[in-house]
Amino acid sequence: MTDTTIRTTEVVLPGRVEPDGLEVRTRELPAPARGQVVLRMDATGVSFAEQQMRRGKYYDQPPFPFVPGYDVVGTVTAVGPEVDIALTGGRFAAVVKTGAWASHLLVEAADLMRVPDGVDPSAVESVLVNGLTAWQMLHRTAKVPAGGVVVVLGANGGVGSTLVQLARLRGITVIGTASPRHHATVRELGASPVDYNAPDLYARIREMAPEGVDAVFDHVGGAAVEQSWQLLRRGGTLVSYGTAVSKNEEGNSRLPVLKLFGRLAAWNSLPNGRRAHFYNFWAGRRRHQASWQRRMNDDLAQVLRLVAEGSLVPQIAAQIPLTEASSALALAESRTVAGKVVIVPGT
Template identity: 75%
Template sequence: MNSTIATRATEIVLPGAVEPDGLQVRVRDLPAPAEGQVVLRMEATGVSFAEQQMRRAKYYDQPPFPFVPGYDVVGTVTATGPGADPALAGRRFAAVIKIGGWASHLLVEAGDLVPVPDEVDAATAETVAVNGVTAWQMLHRTAKVRTGGTIVVLGANGGVGSILVQLARHAGITVIGTASARHHETVRELGATPVDYRHPDMYEQIRKLAPEGVDAVFDHVGGPGLVRSWRLLRRGGTLVNYGSASSKNEKGNASLPVLKLFARLLAWNYLPNGKSAHFYNFWAGRRRLAAFRGRLSGDLTQVLRLVAAGAVTPQIAARVPLADAAAALALAESRTVFGKVVIVPGA
């Protein structure tokens, strides 16, 4: 239904480049939903690598401080604005919004909503909202790895990496996944061959497992290791970089490491070895909004169907109440967890 009734929202605010305990809590009345908007009651949101970079002012193209973080969210529509279908009210959806998810209630564009199957709980759906789309698109749209291929997933214990491993195995692709030794058994259970990322000869160990090279490497680290990821590829293979974790603690201009990375990847595409290098940008193509939303909705729906069918099991590292968002962020940054830290409304 259309709403003119104020909704009281509790929000977690990132006031500047602060430590996790510098997050602030704000309570305010949300404005009534505008044209094409809905009010979403949050049931699950999460901590991604983006928020870890944003709190350091290191995320490419992040908004000015202060703002409410929260890259993706799952919740129930409680009110609709003019131009939004009133039938959306009472239904549960996922949305990828870049910022704003760390709140009890928030305004969302109706066009960004993707239905969540009844049999998939909110925290599980949240775990694949951005991570599942990222993994699906990198594997099937960017690298286009075929059944029978072999790939390397750096950070196979992470939010994106653990989904990527499962999507690849479901597609009949062999996976070599890097993780710390404590996570190797779980990586094996997901179907990948684990390699210790702390081992000084990590790349040599991967090479022994795939002496003829691999069809794709998915690298979220960037930095000097990117060259070694490139060298793991067979002729015709694809390197997909989707982050620069190695530079997250570097001081200075947040855009500079990303621009250097872009330049390197672009140059590699002109080498006469049949290999290709790409930077995966979740928001690429958003200028053509209808096509972007259609692609995102279709890909997320595919992943949610696999989750509902039991073919993909999202890894939830912890469920943390919204009031303890600082603890959730610190836990995600500890590099000790397997999967994604999810924020829920209350205890």
């Protein structure tokens, strides 16, 4: 442990504000407690979670004010009691849910995932939660075989663009929805694009896959999730992982999720050979933390191996300094870019 005082620059979400309402503050960071390390941020980013949090719509967000930031890649600069000093100077990734939009932050040593040398931190950040989510939904939840056909809603997004690439690496045909401005990108990733705003969207997908599809990955939720369910062939799997359609709706943030849970449960009770799952990144962590963390480490290692060998290309929409996090959030919410908006320390 070190006695050197560390000052951290943080981006604070003070309440339900527009992106330009974020506040940049500086404070003294407490010394790491037992089991903690100080992580100097090398890259963090904007996910859908922060977009919901600023509206007070994320399922279990903390009370305002707080520092957002779902995941982070950084370098250990100090360790607390009972933490191996050899971690100092190493680069690690961590999923923290909040707190990553900071130049330095305290992280539990048990939550660290080693990042291999030679992989750019912004590249790692772009496939951290996005890559873990995509890998687990494809390989652990849907278990789509080689030669299958899947639909990825939002194929130009952080999770979607990673899903497309992972599926193509497995020899799976992908139909990806996106706005027309992103169709060229979706084609380059290896998917057949469909305009997500087209009134006959699902009819077009059925024309492309008349026998049904093996899986639909749906982050949109809402009433249209029924259409996703109907696209499945017998034995197919609907993987729902969000309710983006309700992002701007007023009211209880949990109600859309609970309605979705009820709908998925009802479909699973039907004797039609199809399955419906809600993917929860944090499932099992509270009761089985050690095995949950091992699974995360194993899956991230697989994703980063693909990045290192060039098989999986991180989709970085932009790299924006921490003190300009308002611009990063606004850009991510504009839906004009493909991939993930990454936040970096700056000069």
